[in-house]
Each structure stands twice: as C-alpha cells, then as structure tokens.
Amino acid sequence: MDFLSDTVVLSRMQFALTAIFHILLPVLTTGMGIYLVIVEGLWLKTHNSDYYYHAHFWSKFYVLNFGIGVATGIPMEFRFGTNWAPFAEAVGNFFGSVIGFEAAWAFMLEAAFLGIMLFGWERVNPVVHYIATILVAVGANLSTLWIVTANSWMQTPSGGEIVDGKFIVHDYFQAMLNPFMVNII
Numbered sequence: 001m002d003f004l005s006d007t008v009v010l011s012r013m014q015f016a017l018t019a020i021f022h023i024l025l026p027v028l029t030t031g032m033g034i035y036l037v038i039v040e041g042l043w044l045k046t047h048n049s050d051y052y053y054h055a056h057f058w059s060k061f062y063v064l065n066f067g068i069g070v071a072t073g074i075p076m077e078f079r080f081g082t083n084w085a086p087f088a089e090a091v092g093n094f095f096g097s098v099i100g101f102e103a104a105w106a107f108m109l110e111a112a113f114l115g116i117m118l119f120g121w122e123r124v125n126p127v128v129h130y131i132a133t134i135l136v137a138v139g140a141n142l143s144t145l146w147i148v149t150a151n152s153w154m155q156t157p158s159g160g161e162i163v164d165g166k167f168i169v170h171d172y173f174q175a176m177l178n179p180f181m182v183n184i185i
Contacts, residue, residue, distance in 0.1 A: 018079070019072075022069065025072070025075065029065040029140050030140045033140040035058065036136075037115075039051050044160070058122060060137075062117075063118050066114065066140075077103070091157070091163055091166075094167055095153065096166075097169075097172075098149050098150040098176075102142075102146035106143060107143055109138065110136050112139075117132045117175055148181070149181060153180075155178075155180040157175070158174055159178065160175060
C-alpha cells in the first residue's frame, strides 16, 4: 500500500470519490426540478390533491439532493485549483469564468428560491410558489448547462489560443459552442 502515501494518488482518489456522488445526485436534481414544475402545474390546473401531495413530498427529496450536490460540488470546484493548479492557471481565463457563471447565475438562482419552494407551501400564494419552483428548476438546469459547457470545452478547446502557457479567449461564444458542445446539443 505504498501508493497511499503518494499525495497525487490520494488527491485523485479524493476527487474521484467526490465526483462519483456529484455526478449522480445533481443529475437527479435537474430531472426532479422539471418533474416538480410539471406536478405542481397540474395541481394548479386541476386542483387534484394527489398532485399537491406529490409535489410537496418530492420537493423534500429535491432539497436533500440539492444539499448533497452542494456538499460535493463546491469542494470539486476548489479541487480544480488545488489538485490541478497548473491546469487551472493555464485555462482559468475561460474555465474559471464558466465555473463562476455556474455559481453566480445558476446556483444562486436555484438557492435563492429554494426556501420559498420548500417552506412556502401554506405561506405564499400558490402562483408565487409555482414561480419559485420554476426558478429553482431553471437554476438547476442552467447549472447543468454551464457544467456541460466547461466539460465539453475541456474536450475540444476553441475560441482562443494559448499564449505564454495561458489560454487567452478571443471569442466566448465560439468557446462555449465548441465542437463537442455542438454535438451534445
């Protein structure tokens, strides 16, 4: 077990373990957000209490998934800088921006309305609650878009060039719509 004393191996094992949980649970969260929008919309349209109970019940699991996603996602972002510091320094002009967009736009949108979605059932107007649920789902799926953009760019970097060991972005749209991303869409 001599390899367990190697910090590089340990860092990679730590990242792999975190990534395993982070890949599984946020995928569930994005799909569940869409499900909650559909079920709550059906409840508002039909006033069928079954839809209300499903939306209320599954929103609790959504929050659980969200919490685990946060507990694994934020450390993963920091590990790009700590475990792969040369990579982060070389491509931070684009990669860091995209990860920052995910945190600032998507994660904050989702987190801002999550409390209303979870605790607002009997406290706010049902339409306001539904709008909060929609914004939570939009935030979750926008987060997925930014993460997929970052990952696809790592597969086929475009939109700039490497100058003195650093990736300099010339066209953010070309970088975001790189060949791998276009194949995903």
